[in-house]
Amino acid sequence: MTTLRFCVEGIGLWSPQLANFDALRSVLAGGTPEPPPSRPAATTLPANERRRAPESVLLAIEVAGQAVAMSGRSAATLASIFASSQGDQAITDYMCxxxxxxxxxxxxxxxxxxxxxxAAGYWTIATECRAPSTAVCAQHASFGAGLLEAVSLMLAEQRPVLLVCSDISGSGPLLEVTGCTQPFGCALVLAPDVSATTLAQLQLTLTSAQPATALPEPLSTWRDGNPSAHALPLLALLARGQGRCQLDAAATLGLQIDLESVA
Amino acid sequence: MPVSMTPLAITAYTATSAIGHGLAAHLEALRQARSGLRPNDFSSAPLTCWIGRVDGVEDTALPAVHAIWECRNNRLAWLGLNQDGFLDQVRAARERYGAGRIALLLGTSTASIGATEEAYRRLDADGGFADDMLRPAIHEPHSLAAFVTEALELEGPCLTISTACSSSAKVFANAARMIRLGLVDAAVVGGVDSLCDSVLFGFNALELVSAEPCRPFDAARDGISIGEAAGFALLERVDVAPDAPRLLGYGEASDAYHMSTPHPEGVGAELALREALLRAGVDATQVGYINLHGTASLKNDEVEAALVNRVFPPGTRASSTKGFMGHTLGAAGIVEAAIALQAIEHGFIPGNLGGSTPDPACGPPFAWGNEQQTVDVALSNSFGFGGNNVCLAFARAGFRA
Incomplete structure (x- = not known):
């Protein structure tokens, strides 16, 4: 099976319970971190755009901004991949x-x-980024499929990449079919080579479909309530600083991710 | 960052749009300069415009085993997959490489949102979806790729790319990267978008829809005509198919300018174009034909005409084919890639239908009528909302830059 290596330089995270990646560390250590304000701050956006932008854009840009800030890189240099299982469900409900x-x-x-x-459009406009950007989805495997695409772009073109995966909650009649009960967003800055800003080195292997890694509560419930929260096994791995996790990348394809070392 | 690419063989491809089912029907309509646009007979409420509606979608049944995926977009996908022997070609590739060694990468802007619209038009008395609409998988933007991967029995990477009107052009770049890294041996790429109220009334709200058949690059153009289409291609390494046409390069860039208006100087479009040429290892003088994005919106065509004037010599031929099938949105990239490949295969430059009074801003490269001329290298431009730009470079087998 093909194995790909990549480095993580920045991590962003936002949910009604988690203001950032540190909050996840705190939860895993048994703590109860202070929840964030109900609307993601998304300070990368200019104030006028922040007032007008839909919730899905605020969420994606909040986590993207966190991850890029942690990496110390200039956002304008990063190719970006915005994954979302459902897109903006509030707008879909409004439109239908x-x-x-x-x-x-x-x-x-x-x-x-x-x-x-x-979100990719607002992000590239706000950061004056002319690098390639894309938007993808793959049902509940949107994070895994997006990660595979991000790592493949990063390696094939030898450039750092921003991966964002986020979904807001469902609205109106649509909620019954999406089952998405609360927002969740996360972001990673990935780079091909180890540098001073490397947080962790990981190895990704394609596998057949396997059960995704079990999660402790409340993470397991969070994952059930939002397709983008299927990123949690990897985020928990990064928070713990060791181990292995399994993610879905498609109906018949899995990703095994091994954390090789942390900075 | 290195900009290079190993060329890939395009071992099968197909297109279905308002001008017909499959490549032969497309070539025939292009040769006869016959548009497939018709007065709008689709939207759930009246709307004065012309549309590129595909005949026969309503009569296309999905195989019973895939009934859960029933909706207009997936029916159009199935209709498209059944043209030009494409299913057989994929089956052969699956037997050669194994189902897990073929990626499925499909572009769509709205997937089966038409089914969600229908569910909202006939909600139950309690305000919920009717029983026959309680199929979560068709109310997700991944509906198309999830259906097609099941229909083609593929088990490799499966991804939906949804960057509005550049979606099914970007899939070629995704495939090139995955094959280059050895993640897969082949990729099925393509895209499908079908008519729905969301796009008809949405573009109408943006005042981008013409009341007449669209007139790309015409001095009097006043907006787009929306169409629907399905297209697919099978990409493999050149060594297994040395006689097949090739994907030589791709370029992707962002405008960083505006959500629904292109950069006035076409900055992102030019970056994508120059990156595609660089990756293909060709210069502008070697390009025989460019299938332009050419939507017939005032702004797009102005910016794109200036780009063509700026980059290409008079001998390059360029046209938009949206006068034939309308703007097929997330499917435009693959259908227009198919037309670019047909230009190479048949030495045929399709004329820019609808441009009867050419915009004076359009320079010598514009082909206003059909032309017969050898084409070694053809480009296809695709630009989407959010300032998302893609340019693809194709070449005939054996072409050396």
Whole structure:
């Protein structure tokens, strides 16, 4: 099986319970960290954009900003991959409701914010980044599939990459089918080579589909409530600083990730 | 950062759009300059515009074993997969490499959102989805790729790329990277987008839709016509198919300018173009044909015409083919890649349908009518909302820069 090596230089995390990656460390150590304000700060965005941007964009940009700040890299130099299982479910609910009732009333702004790459667009505009950016999804395997794409871009083109994976909660009738009960977002800055800012070196191996790594509570419940929270086994691995985890990358494909060393 | 790429063989490809099912129907319509656009007969409420509707989608049933995936977008996908012997080619590749050694990388902007729209139009008395709509997998943007991976019985990496109107161009770059790293031996790439209220009323709200058939690069152009399409390609290493046309290069870049308007100087589009040429190892004078993004929106065509004037000599031929099938959004990249490959295969430059009064900003490279000319290298431009730009470079087998 193919094995790929990569380094993590920055980690971003946001959920109603977790303001950042340190908060996850605290939870895993038995603590109860202070929850963040209800709206992600997303300070990378200019103030006027922050007021106008939809929740999905604020969440993605909040975690992206955290990870890039931790890496010490300039955001403008990073290729970016924005993964989200569902996109902006609040906008989907708004659009489908409006289209069912008064289709010509549809808001043009909400329509252009409905594209799956809305967060990628806002991010590249805010950071004046002209590097390649993309937006991807793969159901509950969106994080694993996005990670595989990020590592493949990083290695094939030998450049650092920002990976973001986030989903807001479901709204209206759509909630019944998405089952997404609370927001969750995370981000990683990945680089091909060890440097002064390397936090951890990891090894990724493609496997057949395997059960994803079991999680302790409350992480297990968080994972059940949001497809992007399927990143938690890897985030917990990074927080603990050792071990191995298993993620889904597709219906029939898994990723085994081994943490080789931490800085 | 090194910019290089090992060329890949395109061992099979197909396209289905408003001008027909499969490559032969496309070539025929292009040769006859016959548009597939028609007055809008699709949206759930009246809307004055022209659309590129694919005939026969309603009559295409999914195999019973895949009934859970039933929706317009997946029916269009299945219709597209059944053209040009594509299913057989994938089956042969699966037998050669193994199901786990083939990636599936598909672009779509809205996937099966039309099914979610329908669910909202006929909610139960209690405000929930009707029983037949309680199929979570079709209400996700991954619906298309999840269905196709099951239909093709593939078990390798499976990813949806959704960067609006550049989606199914970007998939070629994803595939090139995965094959280069040895993660897979082959990749099925492509894209499908189908007509739905979201895009018809959404682009209407942005005042980007013409009331007439779209007129790319025409002086009097006043907006896009929305279409639907499906297209697929099979990519493998050149050594297994030395006579197949090739993907030579790709370029991807961001505008960093605006969510729904291109950069006025086409900065991201030019970066993507120059990176594609660099990766392909060719210069602009070697490009025989460019299939332009050419949506017929005022701004896109102005910026793209200036880019063509800036980069290419008079002898390069360039046209938009959106006058034929409309803007097929997330499927535009793959369908227009197929047209670029047909240009190479048949030495045929399709004329820029709809440009009867050419915008004076368009320079000598614009092919306003059909032309017959050898094409060694063809490019395809695809630009999406969020300032997402892609350029692909294709070449005939055996071409050496």
């Amino acid at each position: 409701t409006t289209l069912a009732q008064a289709p010509t009333d549809l808001s043009p702004t909400r329509f252009h914010n409905s594209v799956h790459n809305a």
